[in-house]
Amino acid sequence: MSALSRALPLLLAAATLLASGCRTPGKYVWVDDLPLAPADGDYAIVPGDVLSVSVLHEEPLTTKVKVQPDGKISVPFLADVPAAGKSPAALARELQAGLAAHLKGPLVTVILESAKPYEISVMGAVHRPGLYNLEPGAGVLHALASAGGLNDYAYPDEIFVLRQAPQPARIRLRYEALSRAEGKAAQFRLQRGDVVVVE
Numbered sequence: 489m490s491a492l493s494r495a496l497p498l499l500l501a502a503a504t505l506l507a508s509g510c511r512t513p514g515k516y517v518w519v520d521d522l523p524l525a526p527a528d529g530d531y532a533i534v535p536g537d538v539l540s541v542s543v544l545h546e547e548p549l550t551t552k553v554k555v556q557p558d559g560k561i562s563v564p565f566l567a568d569v570p571a572a573g574k575s576p577a578a579l580a581r582e583l584q585a586g587l588a589a590h591l592k593g594p595l596v597t598v599i600l601e602s603a604k605p606y607e608i609s610v611m612g613a614v615h616r617p618g619l620y621n622l623e624p625g626a627g628v629l630h631a632l633a634s635a636g637g638l639n640d641y642a643y644p645d646e647i648f649v650l651r652q653a654p655q656p657a658r659i660r661l662r663y664e665a666l667s668r669a670e671g672k673a674a675q676f677r678l679q680r681g682d683v684v685v686v687e
Contacts, residue, residue: 516648516660520671531624533571533579534680535559536604541583544595549587552601565590576600608678610635612686613642625677629666631684638663638686646687651679 533539535555541563543549553561559572566586571579580598587594605621608631615636622630628649638644644663651657665673678684 514658516658519659519661519665519673519676522659522672522676531575531600531603532573533576533600534604535572538601539571539576539579540599540601541580542597542599543587543591544597546591546594606678606680606682609683610686611683613639614686615639622678627666627677628661628673628684631678632666632686635684642686648685648687649676649678650683650685652681653679 533555535557537555538552539555539561540552541550541561549564551563553563555561555571556568558568559570560568561571563569563583563586566583569579569583569586574582576598580596583598584594584596587596603624605623606626607619608622608626609619610631611617614632615638617635620631620634622634628647632638632647642663647661647663647666649659649661651659659676661673661676665671
């Protein structure tokens with residue numbers, strides 16, 4: 489028996505599978521099986537964010553600062569203070585503790601004035617694949633709209649978000665659930681560094 493005749497049954501099976509339209513999207517987790525996203529209060533500051541720092545009854549110390557590329561902010565009395573990776577509330581507590589050495593009972597608040605846009609990659613069966621800047625809190629529909637929507641070759645029930653943190657995951661969503669705001673698809677928010685893939 490020749491190698492071709494031995495391989496023929498496998499080739500026929502593969503051709504039948506392709507002709508039937510069967511697809512194997514690989515390993516993933518449905519968005520509805522994920523825990524709910526953390527509250528907005530858990531926002532982690534990143535370089536490029538603009539923060540409003542207020543010290544009660546200390547008007548000269550109240551300021552608006554941009555988080556530097558090294559993740560630090562400059563505050564009177566404290567010079568450069570690491571801010572990236574902390575929530576605004578946690579940073580306020582740290583500034584308050586630092587200023588206590590210079591002021592009597594300082595009360596500090598930190599507000600996120602404007603957040604640096606997320607860079608999200610959109611790939612696959614969309615009209616304009618590429619890298620897009622989205623506002624924090626944007627969902628998958630925002631990313632798809634930025635990329636011109638699904639093209640004629642898209643499988644609407646095979647939309648995936650590739651996420652690296654806190655652990656690598658491949659999250660699957662259906663376009664119908666997104667457009668109808670059904671289930672957790674409506675609450676799912678993109679994170680910095682996510683990649684949206686439409687198959």
